[in-house]
Amino acid sequence: MAQSKSLIIFILAFGIFGIINTEMGVIGILPQISQQFGITVSDAGLLVSLFALAVAISGPFLPLLFSGMNRKIAMLMVIGLFVITNVISVYAPNFTVLLIARIIPAFLHPVYFSVAFTAAANSVSKDQVPKVISKVFMGVTAGMVIGTPITSFIADVMSLEASLWFFAVVNAIAFVAILAFIPSMPVKEKLSYGAQLGVLKKPLVWISIVTVIFLNSSMYAVYSFFAEYLDTVTHMTGKQISLMLVLFGVTGMAGNLLAGKLLSNRAIATAIVFPFVFGVIYLLAYLLGNFTIPMTIIIALWGVLFTLGLNISQYWITSSAPEAPDFANGLFVAFANLGVTVGTLIGGMFIASMGTHHVVWSGIIFLALGFVTIMLRTSLGSKKARSKLTLTNH
Incomplete structure (x- = not known):
């Protein structure tokens, strides 16, 4: 039982890693993006600032709308959207398409966070909640710090497309893990x-x-x-x-x-x-x-x-x-x-x-x-x- 709870917490954290990796990892490849699409680095920075703005706008409202949905299904929807839009990013013909492909999933970013934190909190007794939340937060730290240098390294050694594939693959692994190992989590009292x-x-x-x-x-x-x-x-x-x-x-x-x-x-x-x-x-x-x-x-x-x-x-x-x-x-x-x-x-x-x-x-x-x-x-x-x-x- 303890092992299965630990696995669930790890998968919830890995899903957060996938989302934060998508959000922050792009910071390391902004110069390559500006070169690829013939734009300034400050214009390329819109990929970061507009993503954060979308999160801030949707944060108070979308988790509310999803609050009655089975938590497993909600997480699969969000991560699935991140996989699809990350694949679109790889093949984006111009910067506008790339920007749209980044902004759309950003609106659902708070939904995954909200559901993951609540699911983690519900898996333990009240006095253990801060400990389990801190473990889920590992995904935030890893995404912020590991994601950016890895993405930059892949872009330098291989290509910009390969670094964008990295975002898609990480989220795809998270999707499969949630599908296979997270039990159904219906909301008992909506x-x-x-x-x-x-x-x-x-x-x-x-x-x-x-x-x-x-x-x-x-x-x-x-x-x-x-x-x-x-x-x-x-x-x-x-x-x-x-x-x-x-x-x-x-x-x-x-x-x-x-x-x-x-x-x-x-x-x-x-x-x-x-x-x-x-x-x-x-x-x-x-x-x-x-x-x-x-x-x-x-x-x-x-x-x-x-x-x-x-x-x-x-x-x-x-x-x-x-x-x-x-x-x-x-x-x-x-x-x-x-x-x-x-x-x-x-x-x-x-x-x-x-x-x-x-x-x-x-x-x-x-x-x-x-x-x-x-x-x-x-x-x-x-x-x-x-x-x-x-x-x-x-």
């Missing part, structure tokens, strides 16, 4: 759309949403310019930067496991301390950014905290609306992506006006804002708990 949307009446949910935007903005305001920072401030070579990305990913995996333990035992304390610890890492990166060895140690710790931040974000929203898990996970995906967009935009503005070295201040500002909303939510949560206790005693 919540009405009204009941799910009703969670938006809770101030706790809105404070949690704002916190997730701030936390993700704080992380991506700096991480989006990770390579540029190591190039212009630390003066690392291209190979060294690639190694640092791998290091970031490996320690990020460890961060997932740490998150599972911390959020199971001391969730609120972990969230409160997080902005301070991450802020220290940013300050150290600012003060020691010119030195290779200290920066290597800082990056190792940065990777751990980065994935811890993603796990905190997911927990923060879903724990504020436990009565509507699919919808809550959809909100997490949507507003985390909005945080990515906002953070990257503000980080870019800091670089344009002050220089790359000062981009860390944008991250620190968002961490400070995140801490304020974390404390607001904690205060509101404890007031509710006290009022419930008073009512019970009476």
Whole structure:
């Protein structure tokens, strides 16, 4: 029984890897895409930015529409669409077709995430949920960090088409694994759309949403310019930067496991301390950014905290609306992506006006804002708990 649960969790995570690999892997082949279709690299970047925008738009709504569907069927539909559109990408005759083939499945990205997180949570007891969610998050880390260098390597050694096939093959493997090994997962108690949307009446949910935007903005305001920072401030070579990305990913995996333990035992304390610890890492990166060895140690710790931040974000929203898990996970995906967009935009503005070295201040500002909303939510949560206790005693 434990082995079958572990296999299910692994397959759910592998499906997320396939989707994130499709989303982020393209970053490594933008120069080849711009060359192939005779467009600028910034135009090719639409493949990334419009994908993220589609996710942010559909995140609150599509998981809601799919919330009554058998979860296995929903996952097969999403992954199947990713396989088909990735194959279309390989044979795209022009950039417009390639762009459309990327945007269409992006709208269903939050559906898979929402269903996978809910399915994982339903497979264990309540106290084990953060641990199992952290394992599913391994797919996010792997997709972000392993997908990009592998895709870039395939494009360099073989061809652009071969790297696009890589996206299709990974998703096809995920599709077959879900079909063969995931049991049917009918929704036993379907919540009405009204009941799910009703969670938006809770101030706790809105404070949690704002916190997730701030936390993700704080992380991506700096991480989006990770390579540029190591190039212009630390003066690392291209190979060294690639190694640092791998290091970031490996320690990020460890961060997932740490998150599972911390959020199971001391969730609120972990969230409160997080902005301070991450802020220290940013300050150290600012003060020691010119030195290779200290920066290597800082990056190792940065990777751990980065994935811890993603796990905190997911927990923060879903724990504020436990009565509507699919919808809550959809909100997490949507507003985390909005945080990515906002953070990257503000980080870019800091670089344009002050220089790359000062981009860390944008991250620190968002961490400070995140801490304020974390404390607001904690205060509101404890007031509710006290009022419930008073009512019970009476």
